[in-house]
Amino acid sequence: MRIETIYRYPVKGLTAEALEDVALIPGQTLPEDRRFALAQGDAPFDPAAPAWLTKRHFGCLMVNARLALVHSAFDARSGDLLLRIPGAAPLHASTRTADGRTAIAAALTAYLGDEARGTPRFVEAPGHSFSDVPGKLVSIIGLSSLRALEQAAGMTLDPLRFRANVYVSGGRPWAEFGWIGQEIQLGQTKLRVVKRIVRCPATEVNPASGLRDAKPPRWLREHFGHMDLGVYAEVIEGGRIAVGDALEALAPAD
Incomplete structure (x- = not known):
């Protein structure tokens, strides 16, 4: 099996950014992956004492399908974020300043309209990941x-509906489920596969149109007996x- 594409998602719910290569660090996510999020006004997230919260506390495609149409680009060196929001002028703001974060939050809040709860905040916390699971995976x-x-x-599905970090070709369908608890070699790295990914209504959203035009969780359940x-x-x-590196499942240790 080989890596076909690699993606990071700097802002939870917003644009995927393709990478040709990336360095992985033990115990961490991809660099900059889910580093930022738009916390809803009623979300109990404290940047000074960050704790994992479910996705409903943040702007996310499961609840806010229209976020699929917001195009973002993050410059990790400068800390600047570019947003292209339908119906609005492009916004270029710094994630490192209070004014910049306020401007980003205001723009996304205005776009969400009635889907915004209270006064949302654009948040980050050093070392914290706004991923869908508590661990850094x-x-x-x-x-x-x-x-x-x-x-x-009977339908073509854009892989980006599923917002994965690494997509690999080759092998038989569902082979990855056999890796649970096992180590894999991926490029220069070694990873331990810990769990299957249960799919939620976020995958119903077409990343090109922002419309809910498919039912992957239901189809997985109906045709394969699971939602993973x-x-x-x-x-x-x-x-x-x-991209192009091999993935190899390693034999379990004796």
């Missing part, structure tokens, strides 16, 4: 599994991964 999808779902559903696509893995040995 890397998500991997086998494209053979996605093709099996497409065939069963992809796996989460923990980085246990760091190094670089790149």
Whole structure:
């Protein structure tokens, strides 16, 4: 199996950013992945004492399908974020200043309209990840599994519906489920696969149109008896991964 694409998602719910290669660090997510989020006004998130919260506390595609149409680009060196929001002028603001974060929050809040609760805040906390699971993990999808779902559903599905970090080709459908509890070699790195990814209504949203035009969780359940696509893995040995690198499931230790 080989890596076809690598993505990070600097702002939870917003644009995927493609990478040709990236360095992974043990016990961490991809650098800059889910670093920022728009916390709803009633979310009990405290940047000074960050704790994991479910996605409903933040702007997310499961609840806010229209976020799919917001195009974002993050510059990790400068800390600047560019937002292109439908119906608004492009916004270029710093994530490192209070004024910049306020401007970003205001723009996204205005776009969400009635879907915004209270006064949302654009937040981050050093070392914290706004991922869908409490642990700092890397998500991997086998494209053979996605093709099996497409065939069963009779519909082509953009892989970005599933917002994974790494998409790999080759192998048989659902092979990744056999890696649970096992180590894999991915490029220069080694990861331990820890769990399957249960799919939620966020995958109903077409990333190109912002419309809910598919039912992947229902189709997975009806055709395969589960609602899972992809796996989460923990980085246990760091190094670089790149498009074209091999993925190999390692034999369990005796």
